[in-house]
Amino acid sequence: MKKWLLPWFISLVALAFLSCSDKNPVSLGQEWEIYAIADQEDWQVVGPIITEALEKKLVTPLTEKEYVVTHVDPENLQDYLLMRNLLLISSLRPGSKMDKILRKALPDDAYEKIVSGEEYLFIARNQWAREQFIVILASPGIEALKASVASYPDYIYTLFDQTRNQRLREVLFFRTQGKIEKHLKKNYHWTFKIPYGYKIAREDKEKNFVQLSLLNPDRNIFIHWVDHPEKDKYHETWLLKKINWMGSYYNDAYVKEGYYYATKKKFRNYEATLLIGLWQSDTKNIGGPMQAYAFYVPEQDRYYVIYFNIFAPDRRKEPYIRELRTIVETFKAFAIKESRTS
Secondary structure, three states, X not given: OOOOOOOOOEEHHHOXXXXXXXXXXXXXXXXXXXXXXXXXXXXXXXXHHHHHHHOOEEOOOOOEEOOEEEEEOHHHHHHHOOEOEEEEEEOOOOOOHHHHHHHHHOOHHHHHHHHOOOOOEEEEEOOOOEOOEEEEEEOOOHHHHHHHHHHOHHHHHHHHHHHHHHHHHHHHOOOEOHHHHHHHHHHHOEEOOOEOOOEEEEEEOOOOEEEEEEOOOEEEEEEEEEEOOOHHHOOHHHHHHHHHHHHOOOOOOEEEXXXXXXXXXXXXXXXXXXXXXXXXXXXXXXXXXXXXXXEEEOOOOEEEEEEEEXXXXXXXXXXXXXXXXXXXXXXXXXXXXXXXXX
């Protein structure tokens, strides 16, 4: 077997990462693909914990997973060195394939920290390819490894998800449309970062309504707001009616009772209701996933509903919902100085 060298892995606790080499090739694979390199004996024990943590399901017409985890035998590591997302897992069983790899990959002091139980998680970026993210999970013995993984499954998910979101932001906002952003700020006292290609498809000052869209596949963001709101009025039924009113401007789209769920969530430091579900159009016989945030901005005394949906037949839906959510999460409200009418 070829010797795999990682000259310097730094534990997460140190909050430091390997620097990128411009000479590295571009990483391969999709953003949602994670390749887990582990001995079969270890994977049988921790694999179910890892996949449950990472393969979170998204509400789509055909349920999709946020990530797809593929187990790879260490013998085949060379074939996956350039993949975008790698997860190296080992219980350090003497003589095992992964133990041999990690002994050569890690500095002696780092390996000893794993053996002593002081550290179990290491990360690196851009080791063999640009835009590559690698997580090492290792503990002495299968029970210790299982306990380590089981203690922080959501944290492992967060590591990959934050990295993916950062990559997306760098691409999505590499070129933004300042003219549209300033227009929204000047006329409505709120704005987003607007990526290149998105257009204002509809705006109605009297109805406090704006629609941003990008085609192929269809991506829509609808924004409606109410000034000086009656706070007790804005319940889930009202929210669904507003969503369906906005959606009617796109192929008569609506969200049906029983095809969504609502939860409470922080949105840009505002207490928000998040609604996740499916939209459909009876006139066009089409549909797709949707999400919506509803929240009150006390500085403006204004209540917002931000609803986004996609129509992407024969394509994976999750990346487009993530794209819209990333745009929506750049929302910023500004002080309203002039007089208004409700």
